[in-house]
Amino acid sequence: MPKPKTIPPFTTEEAADLYARLSEIRPDPRTELDYTSPFTLVVAVALSAQATDVGVNKATKGLFAAADTPEKMVALGEDGIRERIKTIGLFRNKAKNVHALSKRIIEEFGGEVPKSREALESLPGVGRKTANVVLNEAFGEPTIAVDTHIFRVSNRTGLAPGKTPLEVEKRLEAITPADFMKGAHHWLILHGRYVCKARKPDCPNCAIADLCRFDAKTPA
Incomplete structure (x- = not known):
């Protein structure tokens, strides 16, 4: 029985390219939860x-x-x-x-x-x-919270594959350039929510499709 294909994780340079493209779409990413403090x-x-x-x-x-x-x-x-x-x-x-x-x-x-x-x-x-x-x-710390969207995007694209949220978080921290750390969480979660969706990713309209390692891309 053939072994499952191993997806090589992104390099720091590739990750920088990915974040740069997502930042062009959402220059000032924020949570979609309403809060005042x-x-x-x-x-x-x-x-x-x-x-x-x-x-x-x-x-x-x-x-x-x-x-x-x-x-x-x-x-x-x-x-x-x-x-x-x-x-x-x-x-x-x-x-x-x-x-x-x-x-x-x-x-x-x-x-x-x-x-x-x-x-x-x-x-x-x-x-x-x-x-x-x-x-x-709230406090501007360069942290990355791995939810279901970020976990999916990180594994599907090959950005930072991991078996657990903590493993994905550590890999994201390791390859995400400092300039993108503050917005990384929001860019990835919003990309997963609206483009790289669970059931049917919108690959034809994805800004990072050519960087993505996912083989079964949704056809145009």
Whole structure:
């Protein structure tokens, strides 16, 4: 039985070319989640697990109108949070986590969202991906949060193949030039969301199709 084809990862120079092209399409890439502060960003990203950004934004519109600080969120209570986010998946557990992380931010971090990955990951419902998003988007840190879109794009194109999100993250960090680190997460996630889609990638309209190692490209 023949061995599966090994896709060679991109070199730093090839990665620079890829990011340069994506940056021309989206010069100022940003998250599509609505937020007004590091705190509301933490909450929005925590709520986005297994939910769409559009769905999260609909839910947080009312939630943040009622509680846009940790103090207000704790005062709203788990029941109040749950009532406002019940349109998104796993809303019961997410309401519990949002209430708990808000309380933790007040008690352990003086009401301010911490700026380190370790501290962020200590918050209920916040994992490495969420921490990386907050560090990048709210605090300008050169982190790359590997979600399903970035994992797919990195493996499909050969940009940074890996068996786990952490492995992909480390490879992306190794080959992404410093000038592109701040925007890399957003360029890749938006490319995966709108072009390099899971079921049918839009290869004919892809700006990096000639760099991509994917053999089964969608025909024009």
